[in-house]
Amino acid sequence: MTEDYNNLDIESKIESELFALVKSITNLNNKYEKGIVNQNFFKKALKTTMINLLKLNFTLKENKLQLPDLLNRMELTQDYNSVINIINRISSLNLSDNSLITKNEIFLELPGITSEITTSFITLMDALTLEGLIKNDLIFNLFEELTYNLGKFPGLDDILHRVKSVQTYALNHGDRIFSDPKLKEKLIDDLYQIFKEFQNKLNPKPKAK
Numbered sequence: 001m002t003e004d005y006n007n008l009d010i011e012s013k014i015e016s017e018l019f020a021l022v023k024s025i026t027n028l029n030n031k032y033e034k035g036i037v038n039q040n041f042f043k044k045a046l047k048t049t050m051i052n053l054l055k056l057n058f059t060l061k062e063n064k065l066q067l068p069d070l071l072n073r074m075e076l077t078q079d080y081n082s083v084i085n086i087i088n089r090i091s092s093l094n095l096s097d098n099s100l101i102t103k104n105e106i107f108l109e110l111p112g113i114t115s116e117i118t119t120s121f122i123t124l125m126d127a128l129t130l131e132g133l134i135k136n137d138l139i140f141n142l143f144e145e146l147t148y149n150l151g152k153f154p155g156l157d158d159i160l161h162r163v164k165s166v167q168t169y170a171l172n173h174g175d176r177i178f179s180d181p182k183l184k185e186k187l188i189d190d191l192y193q194i195f196k197e198f199q200n201k202l203n204p205k206p207k208a209k
Contacts, residue, residue, distance in 0.1 A: 010063055011063075011065065011070075014056065014059060014060065014063070014065065014070070015073075015074055018056060018071075018074070018076070018080075019050075019074065019076065021049055021052055021056065022079050022080055022083050023079075024049050025043075025046065025049050025083045025086060025207075026079065026083060026086070028042065028045050028046060028049070029086045047155070049185060055154055055155040057155075061202075062176065062201070073107065079152065095104055096147050103138055107138055113149065113152050113153045114202065116149045116152075117146070117149045117150055117153060117198065118195075120142065120145050120146035120149050121146060121191065121194075121195040121198070122195075123142055123145075124139070124142040124143065124145075124146055124191060125188050125195070126186055127139060127142055127190060128177075128187060128188050128191075129188065139165075139170065139177070140170070140171065141168075143163070143170065144168040145162060146163060147160060147167065150163060155201075156198070159194060159197060159198050159201065162194050162197075163191075163194055164192050166187065166191060166194070169187070170186070170187060
C-alpha cells in the first residue's frame with residue numbers, strides 16, 4: 001500500500017507541474033499578443049518553460065507514465081495541443097539568448113546531442129585504458145568535452161554533477177591516474193556506472209513487480 005500511495009503522490013506532483021506549465025505558456029502567449037510583455041521577455045520565459053517540459057518528459061518516462069493518458073485524465077488535452085501549436089507557430093525565433101527555436105527542432109537536436117554524449121563517454125573511457133598514456137592534458141580535455149555535451153542536454157543536472165565529481169577526483173590525483181592501475185580502474189568504473197545511468201535515464205527499464 002505504501003508503494004501505491006507513493007505512486008499516487010508522484011502522479012499528483014507530475015499533474016500539478018504539467019498543468020502549471022501548460023497554463024504558464026498559454027498566459028505568456030496571451031500577454032505577448034496583447035503587448036503586455038515584450039519579445040525579449042517572451043523568448044526567455046518561453047525558453048524556461050520549454051526546458052521544464054523536456055525535463056518533465058524524463059520524469060514521465062522514469063515513472064512509466066503515458067502523456068496522452070495523463071492529459072485525458074486531467075481533461076487537458078485541448079489546452080496542451082494549443083500550447084504545442086503556440087510553440088510550433090513561433091518558428092521565426094530561436095531558443096538561444098537572442099532567439100527561440102521550435103519544440104520540434106529541439107527534439108530533433110536531442111538525438112544528435114545524445115550521440116555526442118555517448119561518444120564522449122566512450123572516448124574518455126577508452127583513452128583511460130590505453131597503456132603508456134602519460135598525457136594527462138588529453139584526459140582532462142576529454143572530460144571538458146563530456147561536461148560540455150552533457151550541459152547541452154536538459155534534465156541531466158545529476159549526471160553532469162557526478163561527472164564533474166569524477167573530473168575533480170582525477171585532477172586531484174594528477175599523474176597517479178596513469179601510474180596506479182587500481183586508481184585508473186576505479187576511475188573507469190565510476191565513469192561506466194554514470195554512463196549506464198545516462199542510458200537508463202533515456203530508456204528506463206520497467207520496474208520489477
